[in-house]
Amino acid sequence: MGLDKRQDEFIEQLYKAMYYQLAAYARSALQDRSFAEEAVQDTFRIACAKIDELMSKDNPQGWLFVVLKNVIRNINRELANLNKLFVATMTVDEKAFMETVATCEDKTKRVEDTEVDILYSDLLTPDEYKLLKLIVLKRYSMYEAAAEFNISVETCKKRVQRAKAKLRKILEKDFT
Amino acid sequence: MLGYNDRGSRDFSHFDTLSTEELRYIIRQDSMLGEDEGSDLDAILYITEVIARREKEENNDIKDVETAWQEFKANYYPYTADATPLFSFDEPATPKAGRRMRRVFKPLSVAAVLALVLVAGTATASAMGFNLWGAIVDWTHETFGFSRVEEASTALPFENLRATLTMYGVDEQLVPTWLPEESAEDMVQAVETPDCIRLISTASVSGNDVSMEIHAYKETVETHRTFEYNQNSIETYTSNGIEHYIMSNDSFYRVVWANGNNECSLLCNFKLDDIYRMIQSIYVR
Numbered sequence: 001m002g003l004d005k006r007q008d009e010f011i012e013q014l015y016k017a018m019y020y021q022l023a024a025y026a027r028s029a030l031q032d033r034s035f036a037e038e039a040v041q042d043t044f045r046i047a048c049a050k051i052d053e054l055m056s057k058d059n060p061q062g063w064l065f066v067v068l069k070n071v072i073r074n075i076n077r078e079l080a081n082l083n084k085l086f087v088a089t090m091t092v093d094e095k096a097f098m099e100t101v102a103t104c105e106d107k108t109k110r111v112e113d114t115e116v117d118i119l120y121s122d123l124l125t126p127d128e129y130k131l132l133k134l135i136v137l138k139r140y141s142m143y144e145a146a147a148e149f150n151i152s153v154e155t156c157k158k159r160v161q162r163a164k165a166k167l168r169k170i171l172e173k174d175f176t
Numbered sequence: 177m178l179g180y181n182d183r184g185s186r187d188f189s190h191f192d193t194l195s196t197e198e199l200r201y202i203i204r205q206d207s208m209l210g211e212d213e214g215s216d217l218d219a220i221l222y223i224t225e226v227i228a229r230r231e232k233e234e235n236n237d238i239k240d241v242e243t244a245w246q247e248f249k250a251n252y253y254p255y256t257a258d259a260t261p262l263f264s265f266d267e268p269a270t271p272k273a274g275r276r277m278r279r280v281f282k283p284l285s286v287a288a289v290l291a292l293v294l295v296a297g298t299a300t301a302s303a304m305g306f307n308l309w310g311a312i313v314d315w316t317h318e319t320f321g322f323s324r325v326e327e328a329s330t331a332l333p334f335e336n337l338r339a340t341l342t343m344y345g346v347d348e349q350l351v352p353t354w355l356p357e358e359s360a361e362d363m364v365q366a367v368e369t370p371d372c373i374r375l376i377s378t379a380s381v382s383g384n385d386v387s388m389e390i391h392a393y394k395e396t397v398e399t400h401r402t403f404e405y406n407q408n409s410i411e412t413y414t415s416n417g418i419e420h421y422i423m424s425n426d427s428f429y430r431v432v433w434a435n436g437n438n439e440c441s442l443l444c445n446f447k448l449d450d451i452y453r454m455i456q457s458i459y460v461r
Contacts, residue, residue: 020241021228028201041244046261069206069207071262077365078263078265082265083340083366154254154255
């Protein structure tokens, strides 16, 4: 479902007028350039999805900032939830972990990475594990993670949803 | 047509006198306001204009709008059928998202401006029993802050915060083990920046929020935060050889201290005696 010509022009005009301010807000709030860029893009994506509502507003810039704040809140909340998921499932057997670290061929591998690898490699498929690791540990934006897999941001989101749901189901815990 | 700069007769020029970091700090506080806690949109628009203008002038490697627009058209515009945010990984019907973090700082429209001072330098490693930061408190009329003077090589309450600190390898005792009353499970937000990990935890105690913020710096960076306080309302309380500064701001108390590479801040509306006991509980093993 696309926008008609009038809506397209409206969004483009609003985008080019508000981009720098929204980006400045997002960078200040998130303190991460990648997430900030994604927050702004996602805000305008949502604006397109709700174009009729947006165009009916007397103050579309105010509407954009409200949406941006919600997007930022979502990013922080979801990252915290995924962090919590990782923290709560750190049940690595210390002896086994130390043995693995001692025999690990990749000397540059961080201790933290090794610990997570042991825990998650059997619970998720390699791609699912790699994707969650990019998002949670490497702090990749959805766009950056999608680029790693050469998929769309929408597909990337769905894969993260499935991986998270799978992990929660397997571990039989409610992390919300 | 879009009325971008219609701010009536309000004068926001005082924001021009603040540094860019101070303005960014204000924005961060505003971003933490809840949906039902209105922020001052006119002020936010002004501040973001100032920040954006300065960033362009300083040529801060900010992506230009044409490039951003083309990327939007290519990577995000095709997926406008779904109005939910990209970072929304639960099914719409899925349960409780957890307790939303409540506002812990006053909204922009009411509070005085919070000043933030950043000083580049080196940090010290912590040692048991005393504060190697060598922090010096600079008393000023309106604000106070830490100044670093030497370098050297950072179902209990805040349980999730404790676990998150452990995950990040922060060993210092930073979190109270006692609160005046039983608290609900705390919600932790973790944000990583290139030089530090920022953790914000909020717990509810008898319907009131108590929040704790920890900046755990990864390398030797000298960074200080400055808080505004009511004149003549700052008190020093020492526990475990560490000075804790207790300041009041309207009905709230803020406690700030430094331990190793960690800057800690706790906001609550407890009685002072309870605050003293809470501070002591940090260092109880």
